Amino acid sequence: MFVRRKANKTGTISIQVIDKSKGYYRVIKSFGAGSTEAEVVRLEEKARQYIRELTGTNRSLFEDEDEVKLENFLSTISNAQIQVIGPELIFGTLYDRVGYGRIDNELFRHLVITRLFNPGSKLKTIDYLLRYQGVAHDISKIYRFLDNLCLRKDQKKGENTGEEKNGIKKQVEEISYSHTLRVLGGRIDVVFYDMTTLYFESSDEDDLRKTGFSKDGKHQCPQIFLGLLVGHGGNPIGYELFEGNIFEGDTFIPVLQHMEQRFNLGKPVVIADAGLLSKKNTLSLEANGYQYILGARPKNESGTIKQKILAFDLKNGDVRVIKKTGKTRLVLSRTDKRAAKDAHNRKRGLDRLTKRLNSGKLTKSNINNKGYNKYLKMEGKVTISIDLEKFHADAAWDGIKAYLTNTSLPAKKVIANYRNLWFIERAFRMNKTDLRIRPIFHRLYNRIEAHICICFTAYSIMLELERLLKAKKSGISLKRAQEITHNMYQVIYQLPKSKDTKTQILKMDREQQELYDIIFT
Numbered sequence: 242m243f244v245r246r247k248a249n250k251t252g253t254i255s256i257q258v259i260d261k262s263k264g265y266y267r268v269i270k271s272f273g274a275g276s277t278e279a280e281v282v283r284l285e286e287k288a289r290q291y292i293r294e295l296t297g298t299n300r301s302l303f304e305d306e307d308e309v310k311l312e313n314f315l316s317t318i319s320n321a322q323i324q325v326i327g328p329e330l331i332f333g334t335l336y337d338r339v340g341y342g343r344i345d346n347e348l349f350r351h352l353v354i355t356r357l358f359n360p361g362s363k364l365k366t367i368d369y370l371l372r373y374q375g376v377a378h379d380i381s382k383i384y385r386f387l388d389n390l391c392l393r394k395d396q397k398k399g400e401n402t403g404e405e406k407n408g409i410k411k412q413v414e415e416i417s418y419s420h421t422l423r424v425l426g427g428r429i430d431v432v433f434y435d436m437t438t439l440y441f442e443s444s445d446e447d448d449l450r451k452t453g454f455s456k457d458g459k460h461q462c463p464q465i466f467l468g469l470l471v472g473h474g475g476n477p478i479g480y481e482l483f484e485g486n487i488f489e490g491d492t493f494i495p496v497l498q499h500m501e502q503r504f505n506l507g508k509p510v511v512i513a514d515a516g517l518l519s520k521k522n523t524l525s526l527e528a529n530g531y532q533y534i535l536g537a538r539p540k541n542e543s544g545t546i547k548q549k550i551l552a553f554d555l556k557n558g559d560v561r562v563i564k565k566t567g568k569t570r571l572v573l574s575r576t577d578k579r580a581a582k583d584a585h586n587r588k589r590g591l592d593r594l595t596k597r598l599n600s601g602k603l604t605k606s607n608i609n610n611k612g613y614n615k616y617l618k619m620e621g622k623v624t625i626s627i628d629l630e631k632f633h634a635d636a637a638w639d640g641i642k643a644y645l646t647n648t649s650l651p652a653k654k655v656i657a658n659y660r661n662l663w664f665i666e667r668a669f670r671m672n673k674t675d676l677r678i679r680p681i682f683h684r685l686y687n688r689i690e691a692h693i694c695i696c697f698t699a700y701s702i703m704l705e706l707e708r709l710l711k712a713k714k715s716g717i718s719l720k721r722a723q724e725i726t727h728n729m730y731q732v733i734y735q736l737p738k739s740k741d742t743k744t745q746i747l748k749m750d751r752e753q754q755e756l757y758d759i760i761f762t
Contacts, residue, residue, distance in 0.1 A: 242269065242296070244288040246281065249274060256284035258291055269295075282316040314734075322733045325372075326746060327726030327753075328358035334760055335702045340416040348378070348386055349409055349695075356699040358726060390691035410694050414479055417701050418504050421476040424708065429472045429506065431658060433665045434496065434513045436489045438464045439693075467693065468492045470500055474708075475664035477701055479503070482690060490519045497531065510534060510648060512662055518645065523569070527647060534650075534659050537571060537643035546571065551637055560652050565645075572644040572652045580640025587639070591632055598627060668700065713759045717752065725756050 242262075247255040253274040260267045272288050275281035332354045336342060341353070355366040366383060370376045391410040422429065466483040479500050483492050493513065500506050508530050515536035526533050539550055546563060553561045555575035563571040646655050707719045717725070730747045749757060 242292050244285050244292070246285075252276065254281050256281065256288050258288050279317045318732060318734065323747075324731055324733065325727065325729065326731040327729030328354050330729060330746075331706070331722070331726050331756065331760055332357045332702055335705050339420045339701055339705055341413070341698060341702075343416065344409055344412050346409060348383075349390070351376070352383075352695050353698045353702070356695055357702060357723065384688065387688040387691040389687070391687055391694060410690070413694055413698050414503070417477050417697070418479065420701065420705075421472050421478055424474070424476050425472050429478070429509050431661075432470055432472055432478060432497075432506075432509045432511055433662055434468065434470050434493060434511065434517070435662070435665045435669070436466050436468045436483075436492060436516075437669045439467055465689065466492065468496050469665060469668060470496060471665050471668055473661065473664070475668045475704060477668070477697065477704070478506070480693065480697060482693065490517050490522055493517045493522050494525045494529070497526075498529070508532070510658065512659055514662060523645070523647075527567075532646075532648045534644055534646045534648060534655055536659065536662075537645040539571075539573065539641055539643040540638055542571070542643075550641065550643075555641060557640075560656065562652050568647045568649075570646055570652075572646060572655045574642050574644075574656055575640045576642075577640060579642060583639040584636065587632065587635060591627070594627060598625065709759050715755065715759055717756060717759075721752075722756055725752055729753050729757075 242258055242260050245257045245259045247257060249255055251274075253276050255274040256272040258269040258272070260269050270288075270291060272284045272291075275284050333350070336350060336353060341350070344350070351370055352366055355369045359365055359369055367378050367380060370378055466487055466489060468481045468483060468489075470478045470480065472478055479496075481492065481496050481499065497511065501508075511526065511531050511533045513533070513535055515538055518535045518537060523533070523535070540547065542550070546565075549563055550561075550573060553559070553573065555561065555573065557575065557577040557580075559575055561573045563573065565571055642656075644655055644659050648655065650658070703719065706722060710717055710719065710722065729749065731744050732747060733742065733744050735742050
């Protein structure tokens with residue numbers, strides 16, 4: 242005997258028990274018809290139970306009933322009831338824990354979590370929400386939301402030209418700063434500032450998007466400058482956007498003053514690289530009561546100071562100090578590792594210059610102090626050659642690093658503090674690689690700043706996750722933790738009697754359980 246499915250003209254399926262013991266098919270019993278797969282499966286199980294009772298093979302009815310119940314339950318589960326829960330479970334929890342849960346906007350939450358889970362276009366956000374959250378959004382709704390996320394500001398006049406409708410950007414900045422303050426023990430003594438360029442896959446320029454010197458090597462693409470201020474460990478304080486052709490040194494003081502007024506930041510020691518060093522900036526920092534440690538260019542110093550530097554004849558690990566005007570000091574150090582790098586870069590620059598010279602592409606217009614063009618010289622009226630004496634003379638500067646400061650910190654502490662500037666370099670790298678902040682495909686200012694705001698929020702959450710992983714001394718890397726969330730599932734089901742809807746997280750593997758415990762214990 243066996244169970245047979247019989248299709249009916251009405252579209253239903255009848256379940257029958259069939260016997261063929263006498264050489265032909267004979268219907269022993271019919272169990273009705275089902276219109277859904279779940280109904281058909283239940284009727285089939287009744288038919289199988291009938292066969293077991295008729296043939297005396299029902300040895301353990303209790304165990305079979307449990308199995309029947311399990312099979313019946315599993316047969317009702319569809320793909321739509323199994324959802325990826327990892328992003329919401331891990332990133333959503335951290336989103337709330339940092340404080341962003343106070344932002345009363347579910348769409349912003351989804352945009353941030355999607356940026357962490359599957360960074361890409363806003364169309365990917367729609368796909369994520371539909372597939373994993375069961376929420377349908379039209380792309381136009383996403384763009385309307387981005388239009389209202391941040392204030393529209395006139396870049397030239399600095400005046401508001403729109404009304405703040407939801408204040409999300411302002412809330413994000415306040416929550417991020419408060420969290421950074423908590424992580425750093427309630428006090429921010431040192432801040433790090435730097436800028437990077439973000440390019441657009443477009444040839445059009447406007448008041449904000451301008452072509453300029455690109456740190457991404459995309460000189461042909463319009464870009465914007467992103468100025469970022471962080472505390473120790475890369476914990477974010479705030480950011481500002483600037484037009485793509487601005488001199489980055491001109492952004493330094495305005496950002497500091499804005500953050501000081503906004504958050505009552507006080508006067509922490511300010512650390513920035515040599516790209517922001519100028520007499521105008523140092524005078525302004527001192528006039529506003531700031532202490533600073535700035536990367537310096539020793540070869541740009543006066544002839545007298547350059548002679549003093551070379552007279553030190555610095556060896557590996559040596560540190561020296563030259564007093565300048567007022568409280569300003571020039572701290573000098575040298576390492577063999579940096580010397581090897583400098584020598585390698587000079588040789589590579591010389592090789593490229595030689596190749597261009599041999600190709601005949603260099604003219605007297607190329608003789609300037611930009612990069613390795615400084616090694617060019619003009620002989621007679623028309624001959625361009627390479628000044629090898631100047632090239633070899635530059636070897637004396639290999640490995641020497643200089644820092645300009647007005648602090649009273651010991652020289653070695655000045656160097657140690659400056660070396661922490663990698664926090665902000667890493668922040669840019671995380672945003673550009675892990676969160677794919679660029680290239681930017683938006684055109685309107687509000688949408689551009691909204692995109693940056695979403696990435697800024699996601700970066701704060703990534704940093705909090707990394708902090709927890711390190712605190713627990715976990716072997717799970719930040720990148721691996723992101724990957725793990727892709728395969729954490731939950732099932733949504735309905736109780737047969739009460740009809741209540743329940744959810745159950747599926748059993749996790751070792752790595753998933755470790756990540757879960759790190760977040761929730």
